[in-house]
Amino acid sequence: MKAFLVLLFACLEAAWSQSGAPPRPQATLPDLPGDAVVAVFEDGAKMTMDQFRELINSVPPEQRQVIIANREAFLHQYAVMRKLSKMAEQEGVDKTSPTKDRLEYQRMSLLAQTKLMMSMSLMKVDPEEIAKYYDGHKEKYKSVRVKALYVSFSSATPAAIAKKPLTEEQAKAKITALLEEIRKGADFVKLVKENSDDEASRAKDGEFLTIRVSDNIPDAMRTAIFQLKQGEVSEPVRQPNGFYLFRAEEITYRPLQQVRDEIFTALQQQHGSEWMAQIDRATKVDYPTPGFTAAKPPAAPPSLAAPAKP
Numbered sequence: 001m002k003a004f005l006v007l008l009f010a011c012l013e014a015a016w017s018q019s020g021a022p023p024r025p026q027a028t029l030p031d032l033p034g035d036a037v038v039a040v041f042e043d044g045a046k047m048t049m050d051q052f053r054e055l056i057n058s059v060p061p062e063q064r065q066v067i068i069a070n071r072e073a074f075l076h077q078y079a080v081m082r083k084l085s086k087m088a089e090q091e092g093v094d095k096t097s098p099t100k101d102r103l104e105y106q107r108m109s110l111l112a113q114t115k116l117m118m119s120m121s122l123m124k125v126d127p128e129e130i131a132k133y134y135d136g137h138k139e140k141y142k143s144v145r146v147k148a149l150y151v152s153f154s155s156a157t158p159a160a161i162a163k164k165p166l167t168e169e170q171a172k173a174k175i176t177a178l179l180e181e182i183r184k185g186a187d188f189v190k191l192v193k194e195n196s197d198d199e200a201s202r203a204k205d206g207e208f209l210t211i212r213v214s215d216n217i218p219d220a221m222r223t224a225i226f227q228l229k230q231g232e233v234s235e236p237v238r239q240p241n242g243f244y245l246f247r248a249e250e251i252t253y254r255p256l257q258q259v260r261d262e263i264f265t266a267l268q269q270q271h272g273s274e275w276m277a278q279i280d281r282a283t284k285v286d287y288p289t290p291g292f293t294a295a296k297p298p299a300a301p302p303s304l305a306a307p308a309k310p
Helices: 001-020 049-056 061-069 072-092 101-120 129-136 168-183 188-195 219-226 256-282
Strands: 037-040 046-048 142-152 207-212 238-239 240-255
Touching: 037 049, 037 072, 046 049, 046 129, 049 061, 049 072, 072 240, 101 142, 101 256, 142 168, 142 188, 142 219, 168 188, 168 207, 188 240, 219 240
Parallel strands: none
Antiparallel strands: 037 046, 142 207, 142 240, 238 240
16 A cells, blocks of 8 residues: 555656646645545545545655645545556456565565564563663763863964964873873863863853763763763863863763653663564574575685794
8 A cells, every 4th residue: 555655646746746736835634523524436435534544644754745735636646546456456457467466465564564563662661671771771871061171283384374373292292281280289270261272161161061972972072071080180182173171070860750761762672673583583484495595605715824834
């Protein structure tokens, strides 16, 4: 049915492009009772509002707006397709190959996909399992609020810019010296105000970001930041145009109630994958006729070891 409706949608698109009638944006279905008859076909068959809703739910979501906005044209083309398919049935097309085989394969494929989705959605996850997962994966829900001190460098020639920039080596030496001062007790915020080249964070006493494990940040930053304990300062972290020092101001964890649904979905998918793997392992096929299966590639020859020295 899905392939049938995709073909129907292609016909509709062609018809609408020729008619020059673009679909209206954000169309909605009329608020009609489910048993209201919305179409009667020439053989007397009727379609209710509920049946129409089920029909359009069979097509990809991105195509539904076009159908809803042009539902009369859609049902007309549907009626044409319906008529053609009935003519094919009367002629026995569905009983002969290759159509018979294709119909059976599509039927089997649709049933298998539906069974898989149903089984995945019905996988049971106990509350105790969610709590256990949270306790065992708590680092996934960690957040670190950091301050930063940034020393930039540039590969541009000094003559090309008004202010002579630091080279990478000079920037690294500077930030290493600042780190030594911090470890000897220097005030981090004071050094930020005096030395940081990140104007935005410098204006906020070094406040940089509150970062979660899942945030899209460079790996070097993520590794450095999430290794810190509260109050610790990282080693210099190189980025394309400078070096950072990060100080962990506050370390928190998203509470279980905030991530319960996320964990439930992850565990449900995990159970579904395990169930599907069990089905796969339990499925056996014999191939009794020699020559049917593909020949296995020959084993790679053993590598020749270097001759031992006398």
